[in-house]
Amino acid sequence: MDWVLIKNLKHHVGKEVEIRGWLYNQRATGKIRFLILRDGTGTVQCVLVKDENTDLFNNTGDITQESSLILTGTVREEPRSPLGVEITPLSVKILAKAEPYPITLKEHGVDFLSENRHLWIRTPRQSAILRIRSTVQRACRDFFHSRDFVLADSPIITPAACEGTSTLFEINYHDEKAFLSQSGQLYNEATAMALGRVYCFGPTFRAEKSKTRRHLMEFWMLEAEAAFFDFEDNMKLQEELVHHLARTVLSENRDDLKLLKRDVEKLEAVSLPFPRLSYTEAVKLLNDLGHPFEWGNDFGAPDETAISDKFQSPVFIHRYPARIKAFYMEPDPENPDVILGADMLAPEGYGEIIGGSQRISDPTLLRQKIAEHHLPLESFQWYLDLRRFGTVPHSGFGLGIERTVSWLCGIEHVREAIPFPRTLYRMYP
């Protein structure tokens, strides 16, 4: 007998199959018992009628929620089922009866669910989000491989801050100070000079005491860097990537989006090219919207939401004032007060999902910018070497995975977009 995943049951109508999983819930009416099983790919209802199989009916009444079991049965078409099929069981083997399960099908609070994250992820909603995250991560890799980018991982333990100002997690590296990486970008620039087009994909760490629905202490970032890409090439690459992610999730995770009650029309409305607004135009837009904002300041979350609300697709804000952005960003030759960089804001108030720029390729200018930002020159010797040995124009960006997944799923908080979130005041479990 074939072991079949629940998501594939509809291809086995009329056949006897084996399902391995856990009891999600059961309901009984005296002479009919409904066992709802889950196996990680979905849930299916198994219907036991007392008069048809009395022994099995009597032996399944005390199976508790989340008990593990192997069930065999016949797949039957059933229009009343959301899945389209139901199972008429032939046998049930209980592997382990679960103790009373803390997470019931009723409502729970955030604190309780977070404390039980290891069990919370078993619920259909959380499983759907994690499946979509998996699709997003795979689609990122597929996208870059189809465009001749090489995966080149950046280190997680680093000797100094990449960008200077952020608060980093400090670790003891054999009695030497070291830090958890807050960005793989500088290393990406090195591998891009070796391999041409590269990306890295891993966790990054920020020790800032941020406590909002958009922040995690540990989050995953996809960072790409390409030699000979200018600022425009860079934005085109970014919008095609994000468009590809939305399309892929729409085609591969329809059921999950439905389970999450995501308004898929909003994702279907995402189209190329994405709108582009200069920082100066964005400032004007905010003021026109009755949202006073002074040129030279950085946008806060409410500002970003006000801007992104005007568009159906993610929107680029480019040419920010140089002094509110990182030291390595290339000044605009037409106006050195602004840089050739852009942030991408997701629709519906999900905020910044990408930050990118063309990088300074001139060694003298880079040295000057490092000094202006009061960064220790000695830490950047290897980085300056990249400009000494055959420097070329190059550009890159970083995409925050949890914010992207949150947007695609339409969920409230990034903590649900990663299996085990690390938030300001919680790292258990």
Place this chain on the structure above:
RNA sequence: UCCUCGAUAGCUCAACGGUAGAGCAACCGGCUGUUAACCGGUAGGUUGUAGGUUCGAAUCCUACUCGGGGAGCCA
């Protein structure tokens, strides 16, 4: 770091200065199509911690602990 809200049964909440209660979960019973099933019953409490006010505190005050939302900063 700052602002703000919260902590009562395993869970979600009520009681707002006068005998701590409900729904769900657990346990017992009933019900032939349930979708967080439903109906009846049983059991379940040092009201986050410490102190104070009061004849009397879950309730008012102070401090602390833990957590939620947000700002700043960022992805």
